[in-house]
Amino acid sequence: MDFIPVNEPLLNGNEKKYLCECIDTGWISSEGPFVRQFEEKMSASVNRKYGIAVSNGTAALEVAMQALEIKEGDEVIMPTFTIISCAMAVTKLGAVPVLIDSDADTWNIDVNKIEEKITPKTKAIMIVHLYGLPVEVDEILALAKKYHLKVIEDAAEMHGQTYRGKPCGSFGDISTFSFYPNKHVTTGEGGMVVTDDEALAERCQMLRNLCFRKDVRYVHDEISDNYRFTNLQAAVGLAQLERLEEFVAKKREMGRFYTENLSDIKGIRLPVPKTEYADNIYWVYGIVLDKKGKLSNREAVKLLAAEGIGARTFFWCMHEQPVYQKQGMFAGQSFETAEYLARKGFYIPSGLALTKEQMEAVVERLRSVLTKC
């Protein structure tokens, strides 16, 4: 069998049709009509009033942070185990990420360790739902209320997921999404900020477009970037969104299949299928090697590649990032669970285009690699 890629998106709905409409009408820029439609459908799907589409999920976090007026010296609480986009959105503003360890079962921020890190400088808590299970949102919202903090929710991996029946992307002051091809809804590259706050929404619109003054063009009171989203991206996004329910069902089926067929293998931990507040959506199917075993995730990924399986290591912790260490940030900090996940976790092919035959082959080859080690 051919190489099985770690991710391949499914683009066989109305994507082509809507893209042709863009070409036929000449609307390819961010001024095209699909952008607004996509913003409306996407924000409505998570019960938010406003959606502001941007060029990617990283840009969405940057725009959201800037919209919340996070400034130099402010502290923002977040997990250390996450993608660098989260930390970058904070450090680019001169603010300071205050890092928290992970929960060993859900791989999300350990909510019990947040309160002790709140100081008079703390301005916001960042919720980052990772790999398929949501964060314990209620606990964070309660802390935010008690200490008057802003909440930003990174729902990049959570299209179609709910927390206690409410959609991810609906919590806190502002939420962000990514439409990178490994997310449940893709536009190639793309992202969105969603919020219920009109003033925040207006600020996000300004921030995504160079902060042009509203009354006069080419005059600027503030610096931002060009984070615009094109009609071509929106065309693909609209077609993808039509199939979200089907995509989510497919992901859950994939998760069930892998769990059923891998649970007898010794020396690994599989994703928790459900918690009291959500069923896993398996953004990707993660596997964590036992602490005692000699194999690292980097070695496992190499061995799997040799067997024709695309796999990726988990995120690398923020406090261990060379770029931040060089600046003397997070010196002396360590987070046991997060460091363990970063060294022992990896994920296997989990894309929406994955076939049953491919999954069967993944199981077989993974089994042979892991039992040999």
Ligand SMILES: *Cc1c(COP(=O)(O)O)cnc(C)c1O
């Ligand atoms: C993918 C992802 C992002 C970044 O999105 P891009 O579109 O790749 O910039 C941010 N946060 C999380 C949790 C993600 O998974």
